[in-house]
Amino acid sequence: MIKNIIVLFFCLLNFKAIAQTVTVLDKKTKKPIPEVVLFNLAKTGSIITNNKGIADISMFKTNEVIVFSHVSYQLRQIKKRNLVKHHYTIYLSKQNAYLDEVVISVFKKEEKSNRIAEQIAVVNTQEIQEISPQTSADLLAAIPGIKVQKSQFGGGSPVLRGMESNRVLLVVDGVRMNNAIYRKGHLQNAITVSPNLLDRTEVIFGPSSVMYGSDALGGVIHYYTKTPKLSNKTAVKSNLFSRFSSINREITTNVSAELRLKKWASFTSVSYSDFNDLTMGKNRSHGFENWGKVAYYSKNNTDNYNEKPTLNSDPNIQRNTGYRQTDVLQKFYVPLSKKTDLKLNFQYSTSTNIPRFDKLTELKDDTDASSLKFAEWYYGPQQRLLISPQLEINPNKKWIEKGTFTFAYQNIKESRIQRKFGSLKRSYRKEGVNVFNVNGDFSVPLAKSRNLSYGFEFSYNDVSSNAFGKKLSIENNKVVGFSGDFAVQSRYPDGGSNYSSSAIYGDYRQDINEKSTLNTGVRLTNTQLAATWNDNTFITLPNSHIKLKNTAVTATIGYVYRPTKNWQLNAVLSSGFRSPNIDDVGKVREKNGKVTVPNINLKPEYAYNSEIGIQKHFNNNRFRIGISAYYTLLRKYIYRDYFTLNGSSTIIYDDEEGKIVANQNKGNAYITGFTASYQGNLFENWKTTGFITYTKGKTYDSKEPMSSIPPLFGDFNLNYSKNKIETGINIRFNARKKVNQYNTTEGIDNIEQTPIINANATEDTLKYYGSPSWVSVGLNGKYSINEIWAVQAQLTNLFDQHYKEFASGISAPGRNLSVSLLVGF
Numbered sequence: 001m002i003k004n005i006i007v008l009f010f011c012l013l014n015f016k017a018i019a020q021t022v023t024v025l026d027k028k029t030k031k032p033i034p035e036v037v038l039f040n041l042a043k044t045g046s047i048i049t050n051n052k053g054i055a056d057i058s059m060f061k062t063n064e065v066i067v068f069s070h071v072s073y074q075l076r077q078i079k080k081r082n083l084v085k086h087h088y089t090i091y092l093s094k095q096n097a098y099l100d101e102v103v104i105s106v107f108k109k110e111e112k113s114n115r116i117a118e119q120i121a122v123v124n125t126q127e128i129q130e131i132s133p134q135t136s137a138d139l140l141a142a143i144p145g146i147k148v149q150k151s152q153f154g155g156g157s158p159v160l161r162g163m164e165s166n167r168v169l170l171v172v173d174g175v176r177m178n179n180a181i182y183r184k185g186h187l188q189n190a191i192t193v194s195p196n197l198l199d200r201t202e203v204i205f206g207p208s209s210v211m212y213g214s215d216a217l218g219g220v221i222h223y224y225t226k227t228p229k230l231s232n233k234t235a236v237k238s239n240l241f242s243r244f245s246s247i248n249r250e251i252t253t254n255v256s257a258e259l260r261l262k263k264w265a266s267f268t269s270v271s272y273s274d275f276n277d278l279t280m281g282k283n284r285s286h287g288f289e290n291w292g293k294v295a296y297y298s299k300n301n302t303d304n305y306n307e308k309p310t311l312n313s314d315p316n317i318q319r320n321t322g323y324r325q326t327d328v329l330q331k332f333y334v335p336l337s338k339k340t341d342l343k344l345n346f347q348y349s350t351s352t353n354i355p356r357f358d359k360l361t362e363l364k365d366d367t368d369a370s371s372l373k374f375a376e377w378y379y380g381p382q383q384r385l386l387i388s389p390q391l392e393i394n395p396n397k398k399w400i401e402k403g404t405f406t407f408a409y410q411n412i413k414e415s416r417i418q419r420k421f422g423s424l425k426r427s428y429r430k431e432g433v434n435v436f437n438v439n440g441d442f443s444v445p446l447a448k449s450r451n452l453s454y455g456f457e458f459s460y461n462d463v464s465s466n467a468f469g470k471k472l473s474i475e476n477n478k479v480v481g482f483s484g485d486f487a488v489q490s491r492y493p494d495g496g497s498n499y500s501s502s503a504i505y506g507d508y509r510q511d512i513n514e515k516s517t518l519n520t521g522v523r524l525t526n527t528q529l530a531a532t533w534n535d536n537t538f539i540t541l542p543n544s545h546i547k548l549k550n551t552a553v554t555a556t557i558g559y560v561y562r563p564t565k566n567w568q569l570n571a572v573l574s575s576g577f578r579s580p581n582i583d584d585v586g587k588v589r590e591k592n593g594k595v596t597v598p599n600i601n602l603k604p605e606y607a608y609n610s611e612i613g614i615q616k617h618f619n620n621n622r623f624r625i626g627i628s629a630y631y632t633l634l635r636k637y638i639y640r641d642y643f644t645l646n647g648s649s650t651i652i653y654d655d656e657e658g659k660i661v662a663n664q665n666k667g668n669a670y671i672t673g674f675t676a677s678y679q680g681n682l683f684e685n686w687k688t689t690g691f692i693t694y695t696k697g698k699t700y701d702s703k704e705p706m707s708s709i710p711p712l713f714g715d716f717n718l719n720y721s722k723n724k725i726e727t728g729i730n731i732r733f734n735a736r737k738k739v740n741q742y743n744t745t746e747g748i749d750n751i752e753q754t755p756i757i758n759a760n761a762t763e764d765t766l767k768y769y770g771s772p773s774w775v776s777v778g779l780n781g782k783y784s785i786n787e788i789w790a791v792q793a794q795l796t797n798l799f800d801q802h803y804k805e806f807a808s809g810i811s812a813p814g815r816n817l818s819v820s821l822l823v824g825f
Contacts, residue, residue, distance in 0.1 A: 020058040022083060024049050024068060027091040030724065030784050031824070036092070037069045041077075051235055057083075068092060094126075105202040105222040107453055107507060108174070108211060108404075108441045115509065115517045117558030117570040119205040119613055119628040119675065121145065125226075128195055130719075130726075130780070132243065132794055132820055134250055134273070135191045136198075140221065141805075143203055144691035145675040147710040151809040153248070153278050153321040154354035154379070155188030160205055161630065162671040162697045162709045163218025167578060171212070172223040173345055174441075175388055175408040178215045179433045180461035180499035180529075180582040181492065184638065184663065185748045186807070190221070192349040192384045194271040194327035196241060196254035199226045205675075206630060207576025207609045209554040210521035213457060213503050217576045217607045217632075227343070228258050228265035228333045235260040240823040247816035248322065249276040265333040276322040279314075280811035281802035286772035288755040292804060292811040294318055295369035298360055300376050300419070302353070305474045309372045309421065318810060320355035320378075339394045347386040354379040358753065358809025359418070366759060372421055380415030380430070403442035403455075410435040416491070420654075424472040427488045427654065434462045449511035454504075461499040463582050465492035487537055489588050489653065493598075495532030495545075497582045502526050519558040526551045527579040527604075531586050538653070539588060539597060540646060546600045548585070552577040566621075570613035570628075579604045584638060584663050588653075591747055595651050595658035597643065603665050608633045623680025634669040637699075640746040641666075667701035671709070690716035707748040710806045711737035711771060724785070730778040730796075737806060739770040750807045774803035776812075792820040 024036045032053025039046035040060055049055040060066055060080050068076045073092035083090075101113040103120055113120065121143045123131075133139040137156020141148040147159040157164050165187035170177035172193055182189070201223055208216040241254040256269035280292055296309035297319035312319060330346040359377040363369070388408040394401070412433040419426040441455040469486035472479050507521035529548040533541055556574035563569070580602040589596050611630035617623065642649065643662035651660050677691035692714035697706030712735035719728035742749045754768045761767035778796040785791070800815040 020056055021054055021088065022057050023089045024053045024055070025089060025091050025787075026073075027093045030787050032787070033070060033073065033092060035070065036073070039067050039069070040064045041067065051231060051233070103202060104224070105171070105220060106204055106208075106211070107443075107509070108455070109443055109453065111509075114562060114568060115511070115519075115560060117517075117519060117560050117572045117613070118208070119145070119570075119611065119630075121203040121205075123201045125199055128198055128201070129792075129822070130728075130782075131195075132780075132792060132818065133195050134245065134252070134275070136193050136195050136223070137188075137191050139195045139198075139201065140190060140203075142715065143201070144677045144715070145205060145693050146203065147693075147713060147806060149186050149708075149805060149807045151186055151188070152355060152357040153275060153318075153810060154191065154323045154325075154351065154382075155186075156190050157186040157188060158190055158221060159708055159710055160203070160218035160221075161632065161673060162695045162706060164708045166215055166581065166583065167217040169208070169212050169216040169220045170223070171220060172347070172386070173225055173388065174390065174404070174406045174439060175386065175410070175437055176212070176215075176459065177410075179410070179412060179435050180463050180497070181414075181431060181433060182215070182581065183583040183587065184640065185746075188379075188382075189384075191325070192327075192382060193223045193225070193347075194254070194273075194325070194349070196252070196271040197225045197269050197327060197329045197347075198223055200224045205628070206572065206611055206632070207554070207556075207574045207607045209525070209552075209576035210505055210507065210523045210556045210574070213523065213525050214501060214527060214552075214577060214579045214604075217578055217605075217634075225329055225331070225345070225347070226256070226267055226269065227331055228267035229260055230262060230265050230333065230335070231260035232262055234262075238825055241820065243818055243820040245816055245818040247813045248278045250274065250818070263335065267329070267331045267333075269329040271327040272324070273326075274324045278318045278321040278810070279814050280316050280318060281797055281800045281814035282316055283800045284802045286755070286774070286802070288769070288772070291755040292802060294361060296372055298372060298375050298421075302417075303479055305472065305477050305479055306375070307421075309370050311370075316814070318357060320360050321357050321810065323352050323354045325349070325351040339396075341392040343390040343392070345386065345388040345390065347384070347388075349382070349384045351382045353417075354382060356416075358750070361809075366756070374418055375421045375423075376417060376419040376426060378417055380417060381413070383411070383413040385409075385411040397444075399444060400442045401444045403440065406437070406439040406441075408435070408437040408439075410437070418654075419472075424474070424483075425469055425486060425655075426472060427467065427469045429467045429488065429491045430465070431492060432464045436460045451509045453507040453509075456505075457501070457503045459501045461582075463492060463497045463499070465490045465494055465497075467491065467494070487535075489538040490535070491588060492582055493531040493533045493586045495534040497529070497531035497586060499529045499581055500527065501579070515562045517560040519560075520556065522553065522555045524551070524553050525577070525579075529580070529582065529585065531582060531600075533586075533598075539651070541598060541600065543600060546585070548580070548600075548602075550579045550604050552579070552604060552606075566617040568613075568615040568617075570611075570615075572609070572611045574609045576607040576609070577604050578607075578638075580638065580663070590653045590656075590658055592752065593656075593658050594661045594747060595653045596640065597645050597651065597660055597662050599643065599662040599664060602638065602663055603636060605637045605665070606635045608635070618680070623678070623682070625676075625678040627674055627676040629672075629674035631672045632670065634671070636665045636667075637669050638663050639666045639699075640664075640748075642745075666699065669697065669699040669701075669706055671695065671697035671706060685720055685722045687719045687721070688717060690714065704745065705741050705743045707743040707746045708807070709741070709743075711735045711741075711773075713806075719780075724783055726780075726782040726784075728780050730780065731775065732778075733775045734771070734773060734803070734806070736773040737771040739768050742768075742770065748807065750809060753804060753807070753809050771806050772803065774801055776801055776803070788823060788825050790822040792822060794818045 036049040166182040237258040252273040254271040293315035332344040365371040391405040415430040467488040467490040470482040503525040505523035613628040615626035673695035679689040782792040
């Protein structure tokens with residue numbers, strides 16, 4: 001008996017010792033939360049959790065109420081004696097106070113969303129993980145208000161408010177990705193930042209030229225990659241992500257390691273994706289039995305030669321869509337002093353050859369499915385290198401409280417290789433761009449609730465472009481070498497070209513009172529372009545050497561009114577511009593029998609935008625609904641139209657005659673529309689999000705529909721999470737776009753990619769159906785085995801529907817099961 005009492009006594013002592021610590025975990029991820037502040041109601045004592053989320057609570061009395069506080073989580077209170085019921089483990093839920101969501105990109109510094117008038121969207125690390133996109137283009141397609149076009153699987157061109165490509169600005173870690181050869185039409189560069197490297201993505205809708213300069217007419221997409229953190233004690237954090245997808249036998253693996261030290265930190269991440277050929281949906285509820293099917297395909301590549309197209313054993317498999325991509329991120333964080341921090345950012349992205357699927361399915365004769373035009377058409381390895389030191393200063397002076405200097409060097413390489421069936425002549429067009437950027441962004445509080453931001457930007461692009469042709473030597477259907485050379489027209493000026501931009505800006509924000517905030521800004525931008533053409537074998541221009549200079553002043557004024565805690569009203573007036581780049585002025589290329597030629601007289605296009613937004617918050621800001629509506633007037637808009645060069649309206653390009661077109665300044669046009677959205681918690685474990693977007697655009701002068709205007713589209717999600725399990729359902733839809741709503745002059749809308757209803761029609765507008773409507777349903781789930789291991793699965797396009805995204809040359813994936821393994825330690 002005495003022995004049992006002694007054992008019980010020591011057990012109680014041991015239990016009491018254990019009970020002096022508490023572990024704080026994220027309710028959803030089950031990962032420890034460091035830097036949680038624990039204090040009593042009297043605020044006479046406090047303690048902070050360590051990197052493992054553990055805190056010693058021995059200072060608190062048994063009957064005291066302990067408050068758990070963290071900037072990113074909801075407050076929680078509990079009596080110390082009741083912790084035993086929770087096994088001394090406390091779970092905190094993320095803040096759902098959307099009213100106070102922190103946004104960085106709008107003013108290039110942290111700012112709460114309740115002081116921002118513009119329509120914005122933010123996707124954080126956890127949401128990126130839930131979406132589990134194969135590429136960054138797929139990530140953007142899940143953001144409210146964004147539609148993504150694809151000419152091939154290895155790409156994705158985001159459309160914001162009816163504008164895309166060089167009318168939308170891409171930014172990564174404060175460095176503009178848009179360069180001098182970002183083209184009008186469809187642009188595939190958004191995928192050169194792997195989603196596995198991203199910490200968050202922020203989108204600003206509408207002209208944002210005050211903070212970002214030229215190109216930001218439709219909006220700004222800002223990628224923020226992951227950054228290491230410092231720690232008083234040495235710590236190493238590693239993560240492994242691996243995914244398999246059935247629809248294209250995708251295998252993606254991402255490995256990252258973060259080293260945290262007191263005086264410096266490092267983050268390394270490598271992502272590799274291997275995509276095979278993509279299978280389209282088989283359920284053709286739209287009624288077009290053969291639309292999108294691949295009856296024949298080309299088995300030609302750099303080494304193999306096949307004289308004729310090959311019969312496809314399964315027409316639902318989209319041959320020539322697979323490719324591989326590798327992305328590397330290396331960041332260092334070094335505090336140089338108490339007021340100065342240095343960040344070193346290295347990024348590299350490369351791919352294998354990426355087949356241009358829409359060109360490889362192009363027919364010479366619409367009535368003969370075997371009459372493929374191109375035996376080879378692919379992009380060479382798409383390479384992007386970024387080296388960017390960033391200096392953050394905090395001098396706390398009257399004229400500058402803090403600021404950031406961003407220096408960047410980028411090297412971009414692109415190439416296009418093509419050969420037609422019936423020919424041994426393979427053409428190569430290669431481009432390289434060296435980009436140098438210097439940004440300075442500073443801020444100072446003038447008084448309480450009044451802020452001034454100002455800065456400068458300089459960017460210089462050096463573009464090289466060359467082209468050449470090789471005649472193949474063939475033995476036993478193998479390419480064994482080349483038998484000769486031939487001349488090829490370069491895509492851009494072969495004598496070299498450059499494009500530079502310099503700007504200064506100022507932005508002022510003031511809380512007029514507790515209920516309203518005013519924001520104003522102005523920017524002065526100057527751009528210069530120079531280009532030289534040496535070879536006039538194919539094209540002779542009025543001037544073989546040109547210089548263009550343009551200057552623009554853009555401004556914005558935004559007003560936020562919060563009549564009550566739960567209501568927010570926004571209004572914005574803004575202007576933007578886009579100065580013609582090398583691609584606009586000097587490109588030569590062919591599409592659908594139309595040859596684009598240089599137009600050296602091109603001028604900037606301007607946008608004048610007005611928008612209003614309304615937001616309503618419910619349940620203590622845990623649920624939000626809102627709508628943003630806008631009207632944008634385009635003046636001197638750039639438009640691709642028929643053109644004459646040296647008195648001729650036709651030209652020989654790659655041994656074929658084509659009609660001449662060129663980018664030209666037109667009159668006025670408008671784009672209008674709205675996005676309505678909601679997000680938040682229905683109940684404790686239920687979360688829902690959704691949006692619907694409508695866009696309309698038309699020219700005032702020619703009365704034609706504007707290009708890149710998507711049909712009505714939307715996305716709805718319902719998710720449930722409890723303990724270790726998460727599950728959800730997703731519904732995406734797209735309304736029909738009728739053929740009379742297409743712009744057929746520019747060719748950007750790709751009307752030829754829609755179903756044919758009359759093969760013998762003489763007018764294109766009578767030949768095609770337009771884009772059919774579609775609905776896609778998906779399921780997802782995640783199981784967290786413990787703090788280290790988790791398994792995630794998605795079943796998308798559940799009913800295996802066949803459809804194409806608007807203006808896309810490739811059919812969307814059919815029913816797809818993807819399974820992911822997530823490991824963090």
